[in-house]
Amino acid sequence: MSTKHHNAVGPQVRRKKQGNKLLPALGVLSLGGGLQAATQYFAAAFNYQESLGVHINHVYSPWSILQWGTAWYSQYPNEFMQAGSVGILVSTTGLLSVAVAKVIASNSSKATEHLHGSARWAGEQDIQAAGLLPRPRTFLEAVTGKESPSSTGVYVGGWEDNQGKFYYLRHNGPEHVLTYAPTRSGKGVGLVVPTLLSWPASAVITDLKGELWALTAGWRKRHAKNKVLNFAPASVSGGVCWNPLDEIRTGTEYEVGDVQNLAALIVDPDGKGLESHWQKTAFALLVGVILHALYKAKQEGTQATLPSVDAMLADPNRDIAELWMEMVTYGHYQNGENHPAIGSAARDMMDRPEEEAGSVLSTAKSYLALYRDPVVAKNVSQSEFRIKDLMNHDDPVSLYIVTQPNDKSRLKPLVRVMVNMIVRLLADKMEFENGRPVAHYKHRLLLMLDEFPSLGKLEILQESLAFVAGYGIKCYLICQDINQLKSRETGYGHDEQITSNCHVQNAYPPNRIETAEHLSRLTGQTTVIKEQITTSGRRTAAMMGQVSRTIQEVQRPLLTADECLRMPGPRKNAAGEIEEAGDMVIYVAGYPAIYGKQPLYFKDSIFQARASIPAPLLSDKLIQVHDEVEITI
Template identity: 65%
Template sequence: MKKRNNNVGPQVRNRGRTTGQGATKALLAALMLFFFAAGFVGATQTFAHLMAYQATLGPNWNHVYAPWRIVQWFTHWQKVPSLAPYFTKSMGVGMLIAGGGILVTAIVKIAKSKKGKGNEFLHGSARWADINDIRAASLIENDGVYVGAFEEKNGKVTYLRHAGPEHVLTYAPTRSGKGVGLVIPTLLSWMHSAVIADLKGELWALTAGWRKNHAGQIVMRFEPASSRGSVRWNPLDEIRIGTDNEVADVQNLATLIVDPDGKGLESHWQKTSQALFVGVILHAIYKAKNGGPAATMSAVDGLLTDPARPIKGLWEEMMSYGHLPGGKNHTVVGRAARDMMDRPEEEAGSVLSTAKSYIELYRDPVVAANTSTSDFSIRDLMNHDTPVSLYIITQPTDKDRLRPLVRIMLNMMVRILAPKQEFENGRAKASYKHRMLFMIDEFPSLGKLEIIQGSLAFAAGYGLKFYLICQDINQLRSRETGYGHDELITSNCHVQNAYPPNRLETAEHLSKMTGQTTILKEQVTTSKNAGGGLFSGSTSKTIQETQRALLTADECLRMPGPRKNASGDIEEAGDMLLYITGYPMVYGKQPLYFKDPTFLARAQVAAPDKSDIIRKAKPGSVTARNDDDDEAAAPIRVKL
């Protein structure tokens, strides 16, 4: 009979596990060894019995001798004629025992070979991860982000943490406990820099105190719609003015301004508005550099809406102003103004009105004040002397209104913190002092951020680690507000975890990720003879191998969630799934930070009343930043 072909799926590289076929071989080998040893025991004890257990036979324990003594006795006394019959008889007993054992082993082998099919993984080889898989995946005893917990057979619950550079994607419905189970434990233990999307400011309240006072970090609170305690950041300060990159930087910023949802520049008005913004922003920055008003988003809006000057006056100024040394006009600025002057009046008015609509957010005096200058630069986040934690806080009532600004900030962070890769001694050279964690809850609600989707494949090489959280697969793949069916987020997140879903599509996605397994199906058939007595029937039993999902979609939907009290507070953790590329799915438990005394104590450290700042604005200084401004504006730590 042919050997089983169990080299399917992950079994091709069996990590020391014993498959069914391997277990059979081990059993046969054990039987052979046992009966071989039993033959020696039988021969030794038979010879000792025939010799009446004489003292000359050597040491024993209640007339029991070591199995190999028969060999020693034969070596010493084989030439004694009177003992020859004893040796013959005792060795015959030993051979009889060993021979019987060989016969039994052969019978077992034949029985095993007739049982089952040739491939025990014929219908699938999926299985749940055990503690050995979890250790192999390096999820225990490290300083990474929290991705779940695992309950062993003895009831012990072990936290699971991922310290590698790979990104994490979480599926968790609202009010499912992802904050208390994954986000807060991570922020109360992550020692490197972090950018945290914080809806309502809850994460600031629970984690900023520990990160500042015990992790020794600079903690900054950017809440653009708040007039109290927010750090300030001006997007225009990140433009590398006076370099070969200035036009590209401004074009990227202008694209973000006119594409607040990430759907691309679909209309003529978006494209023309983008070209207009490139010229106006450059004009505002160069005027500030030459001693004019600070270049801000509010100032750009002011140039386009100045009631004291006709708009034609702005176009003429942009074409005649001496932006560059020697009074030379900036080509890009002049061309943008000429484009507007050459358009028909009706079209030019439509372009202008469209452009104004994209920056009306900065007419809010609070937002304008919080974007009027920069208390930090994006490069400081990974290159300051100490790690930096930046909390981006948007209250629910302001979330949609502030989304364009948050998108600009995140986009510029990725572009600036993932520069051109440098190499040294044949290896990539780290161009940063601290790793950076992007903890972004409700990630798809920000709209499609193509820069993040595209950079996930290489961002890890720059020290960037993304922890992205969405409600379900539908939210992520929405064609209207998400990344579409062909998204690349799941492809580039090697760690994916999920709380019990409430959408069938997400359950089906998770079921497919667990894979198919082979199970035994037992079928019992009972028949009775017509007119027979009580015991006249017969029963037959058939066992078949069949396929099923390791976790079906409906089972996924019925996974136990967290148990809550009448107030909606979580009292007991629910179950969850954790997938690591290259390893079986983990059926885990949800961590709860408030059940852990260490985390609870850390969360009780009071958050600071105000944000730290890194850079102080110099009196009379301009806000447009050059690449060599770092030395002039030395980073400082403000103690609050």
């Protein structure tokens, strides 16, 4: 008993095989032609006699000969035999032709379509199946006015069909998006701004230079009904204040863990880990001092802040030994007991040699130098919103983290603290009911992080991508190229998990060959059918001596690295402004790659009108602070 091997390759293993229906159809046609010939021959033999009901110049149905034979065969047997012979001759000729065609087809060489790979560019049905284009609405959706999920969500690119019609591609699932786009390639005007001018729920946006605030905050406040918060730590006025220490859950079992997470970010501003002895000891010291500042401020009715922690360590009017003694003897709890974590940190410093203790102290103070800037100190002195408000306020909340280019490097530690706390506090617990997770938030949150590798390695971000979608958080991550992401010094290393946790990846024309090679591998390998013709004989002869054709399957990337580098980018004028969109590629896991077109918000009258709405002059505030009494708005 022979077994037919199931050796289909690639995704087409589940494709239903379509048999060749042409030859069977020709066989049936041959039989029908024989009956038709017999019918017409019999009618002609009687000269289309009216007496038999046979009319002149009439084409009869093929089965008429069968009806006539039933009625008149006994009277005209010879005529029917002659007609039958003609029909058999015609049918036999047709069937022989079909048999010859079958033999020729069996002996002809055929190309194996997917021998070396089955990659192809996505068509409209593929893009619809991937959820980036709205599917045709059903009757029920049309009656109820229900909107397709792909009619909302974030913008991941554009696509032109064969007729040149342009479509926006949008993704609204819980999965994350990763974009590769070099500087000045148009990612802001093509992806970020359209998304922020249409996303209705809460959002956290890293905004260099404040451009996104100027273009999108007006629409988000007026029409998306968002509370818009402008957190600009280096700005003198108009922004919202936020104190990281207000997010510490003091008095709970989480307080030490919260302070340790905060201290680790303070002493590791680049995300390289606690490598040196001085970083580790400074970390242990800051955990105790921050906890002491929180408990002391609570008992004295003051506000604990990072500037106050720095002032506590650098008080010129007080010997540092007095601080260690205070931490060891202070009654942090209501019963007058000392906090063990605080006392241990102070005792550790008291037991160190004077020179080593001085080095640990100076290391800790160096990491708090940012908060000696009076502008930054003012903006982190109190909280006019809380992290939990982003997803649980009555209205959606849009938080713009604005850093000017000249302040970007020095403010990086503070931005890292904020992003870290957003992830930790908004994805801290999950409850289940009837075997399903229960959402504990009022609004979804879009984490729009432009140039996120510039924040250094945020381990919590990399680890949380695998599960934050379940908490209603969707990440839109943008980097310049794959090298920036995989850098061992400033990125996540070659074993990074960012790419594997992003369902959608899109890319503008890259500048680096490493990124082009990565995109080429994502696009896949395809099989090209190569036909080679060989001739012999003199060129001037009337006929060639011999012509032979050879069909060969050849493997090649659907998009080679050099083709990726040569993708047309946006066309700009002399002032550097984009006048015409370039090409891009979009990858959705499990679907063919999409060769797309960059969208441009200013080419769309609706987006242009939304971007023209002026941004608020002052940031919204969710908490008003009067005489140290917080009033939630």
